[in-house]
Amino acid sequence: MTVYSLYIYDRHCNCVYYHDWHRTRRPKPANEGGGFLPGVARAVSPIPPASASNASTPYTSPRHTLSSSSGVLVAANDTQPQSAPPLLQTHAVTTPPPASYTSTGLPFDEESKLVYGVILSLRNMIKRLSGRDEQFVNYRTSAYKLHLYETVSGYRFVMLSDPNAESLRFVLRSIHTGPFLEYVVRNPLIEMDSRERGIDNEYFRASVDRLVRGLSIFN
Template structure:
């Protein structure tokens, strides 16, 4: 069981955070994890396809249930594709938190809620130096990372939290 990647999409459908984890086995047959890539594949086709799948499934699931007669709202929480399970949480502000894991991991809604409520809000929203909107503007320099979460505390704390989970190995 393992966690492969963590994504955050904003309300404008942009991937504002992407963290991929590299898992390799060591000589002692213990799983060793090296920290992977941060924000390198935000604009890749993989991120766009992931958002497209989520958007389509959410749209289709909302059309299948009559919200007026159903006492429980229909919410997309996770789904399986091949050898991967995709866990999904959407905040009230339309931020989408996604964990891609091994198929054997069940429900990680509480982990996604923890990432949103304790790490994203603390390090990105309550930090007055961190942007709330991650739009790319024309007046910024070319070498500046824009449109992405670059908060060192957020990256470090979420890495520590995810790596401390028993399902991470």
């Protein structure tokens, strides 16, 4: 059993974060003008990685990290190059190279909309058939199991795992109460109601990666 991928949707139904692990068929890069927010994930960004102004980090937005290269505030008179913190170095080493993936043939912007459409349709169907007290938490197919965790503020955390996995709702809740609150909600440089960028905080991405890799289900 293992974990495949993680999606986070904001209150505007936009996918603001994506991360995958044991997924061997990664979606194609998002289409230009397809509603893809910058900073969601470098692997599915429509902008080629080589065009980034800073090759040491997947994202270059100074609004979401204290420094675009490391996430650490650097003194103005410090002329020494800043090395990446150990947390980021560990994340960089353990991430599989893009060459090991094949494409599903579906652009990421279309895939993320399909995933959101599925959870929204099933959520509405359950509420209409079973009443308002019932909640949609997961469903399973022969290929994967989808887990859903919704916050009061309207954010939806979606995780795809092996179909035989137990409920991972507690993992999604841990991501929300841990890295999400620490590096996103409490970060004054991130606009929580913004429709302009995804969550491009490197410390959040590295913390989520470490949390998921520490699970007993992760192989």
